[in-house]
Amino acid sequence: MNADDLKNIGLKATTPRLKILEILESSENHHLSAEDIYRELIIRNEEVGVATIYRVLTQFEQSGIVKKLNFEDRSVYEISKAEHHDHLICTKCGKIEEFNDETIENCQDKIAEKFGYKLTDHSLYLYGVCAVCN
C-alpha cells in the first residue's frame, strides 16, 4: 500500500494518510483502534490530529482498503485482505486470531434465504480466553 495506491482510489497521498497506512501494516497485531493509531503516532513523534485519523480511517473503509471491526468493547481497523475471515478474540490479552469456515458461511446463506433476506453483511466474533492466558 503506497502513494500510488492512494491516488488510484482517488485520495491524495498526504503524509497523515501514508503514516496511518504504515502503522496499520507494521503493527504486530494488525487490528488497531483510532486511539491506538493516535498513540502510536505520538510515540513515533509524528502526531496527527485525532479528527484526521477518524476521517482517514472512514475514507479508507469506504474505499475498501481497510475493514472496521466492531468488537463488543471497541472498534478496530485492519487492512482488507482478499479472503473474507472472521475473528476470535482473547478477552484477557486481546490477541486476535482470524479464521474462515466454509460451513458457517454456507449456513448463514441458508438462514438468510430461509427468512427471505438478501444478505448484505454479517459479523461473527468469538470471544474467549487463549491458551496462554488460561
Added chain:
Amino acid sequence: MNADDLKNIGLKATTPRLKILEILESSENHHLSAEDIYRELIIRNEEVGVATIYRVLTQFEQSGIVKKLNFEDRSVYEISKAEHHDHLICTKCGKIEEFNDETIENCQDKIAEKFGYKLTDHSLYLYGVCAVCN
C-alpha cells in the same frame, strides 16, 4: 417477569424497573434500545429518567434477565430466553429475526478448540434486506 422475580435476583421491585420490564415484554419487536424505552415511557406518560433506564438495563443484564445486543449501529436489549439464538437484521426496516443453527454453534466450538481458546461468548449478526423491503 414480575415483582417477585425482581426480588429473587436481589433487586427491589420499584416502579421504574417494573415499567421497563413491561415495555420490554409488551413491545412488538422485543428488541429495544435505551432510547426506545425512554420514548415509549414518555408516550405512556410514565417518564423515567434516562440515567435510570441505563442503570436498570445494566442491572438486568448482569442478573441475566435481559441480553444486550450490539448491532453495528446501535445497542438493543431483549428479555433473555432459555434457548440461545442469533439475529438476522433487516437494514431497511429494522425487522429482526431470531434463529439458532446447531451446525454453526458446533463449528464455533471446533474453531475455538483448534486455536486453544476457551469460548466465553460469541456474537453473530447477519445484516440484510428482508423480503418486504426488497
Added chain:
DNA sequence: CTTCTTGCAAATCATTTGCAGGGCG
C-alpha cells in the same frame, strides 16, 4: 428506619463537524 433507588445535571468517552490555513497535483 436503613438501604437501595431515582432524578437531575454535570461529566465522560468516542466520534464528528465547522472553519480557516496548508499542501498535493
Added chain:
DNA sequence: CGCCCTGCAAATGATTTGCAAGAAG
C-alpha cells in the same frame, strides 16, 4: 493555483456518575 486535506476546538450522541431527596422492605 484550485481543490482537497489537516488541525483545532467546539459540537455531538450515547452512556455514566455524583449527590441529595425518595421509596421499598
